[in-house]
Amino acid sequence: MDLSILAQHLTNGISFGSLYALIAIGYTMVYGILRLINFAHGDIFMMAAYLTVFGIAFNLPWIVAIILVIGMTALVGVLIEKAAYKPLRDAPKMSVMISAIGVSYLLQNLATYLFTGRPMSFPSLPLLTTPMTIGSVTMLPLTIVTPVTTLLLLGVLLFVINRTKLGMAMRAVSRDYETAKLMGVKINQVISYTFAIGSALAAIGAILWGMKYPQVAPTMGVTPGLKCFIAAVVGGIGNVKGAVLGGFILGMVEILLVAFMPSLSGYRDAFAFVMLIVILLVKPTGLLGEKVTEKV
Amino acid sequence: MNDKITISKNKRHLLTLLFFVVALLLIAFANGSVNSYIRRILNLCAIYTILGLSMNLVNGFTGLFSLGQAGFMAIGAYAVAIFTIPIEQRVALYYLEPIHPAIAGIQLPFVVAMLLGGMLAAVVAFLIGAPVLRLRGDYLAIATLGFSEIIRIVFTNLQNITNGALGIKSIPSVTSGTLWWTFSVAILTLVFMRLLIKSSYGRAFKAIREDDIAAEAMGINLFRHKVLSFVIGAFFAGIAGGLYAALLGTVDPKQFYFPLTYNFLLIIVLGGMGSFSGTVIGAFLVTAGLEFLRVMDEPLSIGGMAIPLFRPGLRMVVFSICLMLIVLFYNRGIMGDKEFTWEGILGFPKAVKRKFSRGPAKDGGGKV
Amino acid sequence: MKKLLAILMVLTLALSIFTGCGGGSTGSGAATDTSTDAADTTDGASSDNVIKIGVFEPLTGANAGGGELERQGMELANKLYPEVLGMKVELVVADNKSDKAEATTAVARLIEKDNVVAILGSWGSSLSMAAGDLVQTNQVPAVGASCTNPQVTLGNDYYFRVCFLDPFQGTVMANYATQRLNAQTAVIVQEVSNDYSVGLASFFKSAFVTLTGDEANILDTLNYNTGDQDFSAIITRIQQLNPDVVFAPGNFTESALLIRQAREQGIEIPFIGGDTWETPDFVTVGGEYVEGIVLSTFYDHTNPTTEIGKIFVDEYRAEYGEDPAAVTALGFDAYMLVLDAIERAGSADPVAIRDELAKTVNFEGATGIITIDANGDAEKYEAVIKIVQDGNFVYQDTIEIAQ
Secondary structure, eight states: OOHHHHHHHHHHHHHHHHHHHHHHHHHHHHHHHHOOOOTTHHHHHHHHHHHHHHHHHTTOOHHHHHHHHHHHHHHHHHHHIIIIIGGGTTSOHHHHHHHHHHHHHHHHHHHHHHHOSSOEEOOOOHHHHSOEEETTEEEOHHHHHHHHHHHHHHHHHHHHHHHSHHHHHHHHHHHOHHHHHHTTOOHHHHHHHHHHHHHHHHHHHHHHHHHHSOEEOTTTTHHHHHHHHHHHHHHOTTOHHHHHHHHHHHHHHHHHHHHHOGGGGGGHHHHHHHHHHHHHHHOTTOSSOOOOOOOO | OTTOOOOOHHHHHHHHHHHHHHHHHHHHHHHHHSOHHHHHHHHHHHHHHHHHHHHIIIIIISOOOOOOHHHHHHHHHHHHHHHHSOHHHHHHHSOSSOOOHHHHTOOOOHHHHHHHHHHHHHHHHHHHHHHHTTSOHHHHHHHHHHHHHHHHHHHHHOHHHHOGGGOBOOOOOTTTTOSHHHHHHHHHHHHHHHHHHHSHHHHHHHHHHHOHHHHHHTTOOHHHHHHHHHHHHHHHHHHHHHHHHHHHSOBOGGGGOTHHHHHHHHHHHHHOTTOHHHHHHHHHHHHHHHHHGGGGGSOEEETTEEETTOSTTHHHHHHHHHHHHHHHHOTTTTTTTOOOOHHHHHTHHHHHHHHHHSOGGGSTTOOO | OHHHHHHHHHHHHHHHHHHHHTOOSSSOSOOOOOOOSSOOSOOSOOSSSEEEEEEEEOOSSTTHHHHHHHHHHHHHHHHHOOEETTEEEEEEEEEOTTOHHHHHHHHHHHHHTSOOSEEEEOSSHHHHHHHHHHHHHHTOOEEESSOOOGGGTTTOTTEEESSOOHHHHHHHHHHIIIIISOOOOEEEEEETTOHHHHHHHHHHHHHHHHHHSOGGGEEEEEEEOTTOOOOHHHHHHHHHHOOSEEEOOSOHHHHHHHHHHHHHTTOOOOEEEOGGGOSHHHHHHHGGGGTTOEEEESOOTTSOSSHHHHHHHHHHHHHHSSOOOHHHHHHHHHHHHHHHHHHHHTSOOHHHHHHHHHTOOSEEETTEEEOBOTTSOBOOOEEEEEEEETTEEEEEEEEEOOO
């Protein structure tokens, strides 16, 4: 394979990986605080995509639409937490997981009912979606904007987590829930902020995703959601940097798998799961995760 | 609580026997009198009961969060599909890539194929379980879900064994003409499960569910018991898959996409995660209810006025909302972790009388 | 309080079972015993003077787009021609949710509960095949509109179709590629989890190899899964192989994205595909990137070859304000064909209808003249080639295959 083809593959891999990274962050943040796999995260992503479609359909300027969508998605995330997870905070873990699955299922069915199963087309922003050529590689400006955005957002998020009071509260809650509560940390507020941030990031991911793959359907969030969770686990669940790393790795592996072994391209999705299982067996805490001991 | 009635062991056995006779008579009656549409629904209820029971064993009784039933079901379904279609039909069916010579000539009677499916599922479960059952809670869920998907994707790509995406059709429909197959297997499964739970294995499972570290400290071999539960669950899922394939007459990998497992999850949650009787009730309610909620998918007019709310998709929305409400407000399910016992049934009138005679201050400041 | 609510929910579910069990309000009334054969419980005549025809389509799920389009055709036909033999014709819709298990239940319901005399559909050959055994055992004829997989009618006396088959379509596209595009090498991109795609790809492959004489001219076959959205790796591989043409017979949902991404990455190679591309959604999602894309299809609405064809196009435009899709025309034809068979049979008995369907010769449908052959397929010797121009599917060519 010659260099320009390889370069093309790598560019695609990085861009794809950064989309996964954005969504994975949401999973990892929620898990870090609540020890809950938010199965509905992928569907929040899907809702954001639909909201964008409608926003642009109402002729809102892009900037306004983007801000509105991010805000609304964050709101949806917080609402879901309050309605479906908060009541079960003291229930056995399995119940909350089932609730998450239920929310995911409900969102998908709701979208199918409201918007029918026919895929809708995501509006395009010519600024980012007109192809350009750099050297021997052709791509969209979007392909570069995506990883840059991801890294920028990662930076901002790390700043929030490490340098602000809210961030400190988040770290405290994820380290030791009970003690943080006793020390006066406003648990509900922290949890709401976590969901809001995670969902907002998913919304940004949805917008970038929609511009690259402009097809919006009720089930569009299922597979990316699952894979992004795997990415978060691979990187070390509970660790934001880990989620981003996991996202990039998973994206690259998928692209390179098809690139170097095209006959196995049908097994592409299976590989994500294989990676998951390998990591869970070899290093369950993930690449950047820390060991957690179980108290009896 | 101290005027619970007691029944002698012999009387209990007699009652159970009577119950079985009545049940068998009911099934025979239903078999002869319902049309094939209702029969199909009932068959599906029975199959889902088996799946619910298998899942409840692993999730409800042993406390392992497994989402892999769809994959094991697929194994069983394909085993029956591949080995029961008549040999002459195989060439035409596998028109894209000829069937693998090793299996092309093997044709088995339905029962053998079904049991083979169960065994294969059990073997796969053993291979998967050994590494994966060490994981905790949510990780186990995702890992089992992952394996379910891997199985499905592998089936989609193994063109010469499973016919890939083309699927297999014209499976001899042994089960669809009658209720006896599915219901007898369901009853056998139920009986087996009850016996298992009452045995020392069952107690070990429950101990693991309550607190597995304590269980281990008490000398229970965690690994062995977890794997056992998982493997048995997979076996029955495979059997149910075989019945499913025979009922539908056609299989393809897309049917076993992991959301299928959500149906069984709903069944055991609805019925009560530690109760087999609850699972049976849940299976019937969910399967039949889902089918009869179909009316919501069609335009409805009351008194000549069309209500715009009813169009395709509403059925599933209502279904999902029901699921959510049950999980949120009633997450112990209908039966919680109790079973139907003869003491409970015969003592019911007394219990009701007791409740009503105690007066208003009975419940205290309980939850509402 | 919460417990009460939840108990109410459970009771609702239970109640719906009992109301359902008591027999639905429509159709299951007096099961009149007018049928003479030893068949199961179905018989044609419903209690009042209404003939029921089932619409068996995916209205939710992955294939909802296609199913909806076909249903439009059937409903339009029903609106224009609501009577036959002096009786009213009613369409009963059953959604198969793009799922095989649901498909069998939906068909069972149509046959058992609604007592339909014939069934129309489904979009998606695998769904039709799921229904195959049921219609055969219960002796209720089914007419598929656009399901092109040969297995649908093969060995099944009760399934018919009004469209051509995939072996035919594959050959047509191979001919187009070699003759009109002068292609010597090709790459196939198939949706490995979709039997339509896999089947059509294989027929194209064998025809292409026969026409070009060398198996190695198919440079590679690349797979993707239903629902995939990122094709960058596949596209880069295509770039590497540089074939003369790419045949991508997948569903329009993924194909639109595939082509779009290919063009974005600078690939100019022609992409050709099959009938599933001809939907408005293909153009909406693909945008300007699918300009110049070529596909084979059943029907050209700008050039109806029959009187009824013109009526269909005009009525559709009046009703929906846009041009009809090919599968809509086929849905229309499926209905019309069944009506014609009922008339010829002089009765609404499903077995009689079936016999008449099998004898159909030179029936004038919106999509052309239909003659049903021994397998239950419509004899078609030509396919229409269309090209996307200015966001519309424009007629480009007709490919004829001598039979």
